Amino acid sequence: MELSQVFVCSRCGQCCQGEGGIYLREGEAARAAAAMGLSPADFVRRFAVAEAGLLALPSAEDGFCVLYDRLSGGCRIQAVKPAMCRAWPFFDGPLRYAEGFAAVKAFCPGIHPEAAWADFTTFHRVFLHETPPVSYRLALRQGPLPRPSGLQPSEGNPNEPHP
Numbered sequence: 001m002e003l004s005q006v007f008v009c010s011r012c013g014q015c016c017q018g019e020g021g022i023y024l025r026e027g028e029a030a031r032a033a034a035a036m037g038l039s040p041a042d043f044v045r046r047f048a049v050a051e052a053g054l055l056a057l058p059s060a061e062d063g064f065c066v067l068y069d070r071l072s073g074g075c076r077i078q079a080v081k082p083a084m085c086r087a088w089p090f091f092d093g094p095l096r097y098a099e100g101f102a103a104v105k106a107f108c109p110g111i112h113p114e115a116a117w118a119d120f121t122t123f124h125r126v127f128l129h130e131t132p133p134v135s136y137r138l139a140l141r142q143g144p145l146p147r148p149s150g151l152q153p154s155e156g157n158p159n160e161p162h163p
Contacts, residue, residue, distance in 0.1 A: 006115045006123040007089070014107060015088045016068040016075065021056035022084050024048065029055055031080040032067070057082070090124045 024032075033043035047066050048055045060066050067076045075081050089108050093100030101117040111120065 001112065001114050001119060003119065003123055003126060005112050006119045007111050009110045011074055012109055013064070013068060013073055014109070015085070016065045017059065017063045019059055019063075021049075021051050021058055022065060022082050023051070024055040024057065025083055028080075028082045032077045032082075035077045035080045090128060095121055095124060 029044050029048060030040040032047075033040045036043060038046070044055060047057060049058045050056075051058075057065055057067060060068075062070075064070070065075075067081075068074075069076045075085070089104045089111065091100075091104075094104040095101075098117045101120055105111045105115065105120075115123075
């Protein structure tokens with residue numbers, strides 16, 4: 001199999017649904033806000049929640065990320081989407097464990113059906129130059145990532161209507 005074909009994102013949106021939240025690193029809320037024409041404070045108030053000492057993008061009632069655009073079938077901030085989203089499907093579990101890879105492969109149509117776990121880990125090392133990525137759960141066990149300066153999530157509904 002051609003290594004470059006191991007993973008080709010089909011932008012299906014499957015990775016944009018489910019529980020678990022997307023954690024925002026320093027500067028990501030501000031970049032997302034700018035992409036949406038909002039102030040960082042407005043973006044955080046409307047779209048973020050506090051989770052484990054971090055800012056996170058929660059799921060909406062339908063299970064999709066609050067920034068998933070159902071009309072276009074894509075991310076409303078695709079050009080500046082968080083690192084955690086850009087890393088999909090190359091997370092700690094699928095890179096370290098064959099069982100984790102098998103679960104992700106069954107879920108993600110962007111992973112070639114003939115790709116083996118060794119192909120997947122080689123693709124990650126060759127094309128993404130990481131071996132393996134930092135696990136957000138591991139980072140949380142080691143202590144919270146820095147909260148973006150001066151931004152506080154709302155205590156109310158993070159899924160309030162948006163323009």
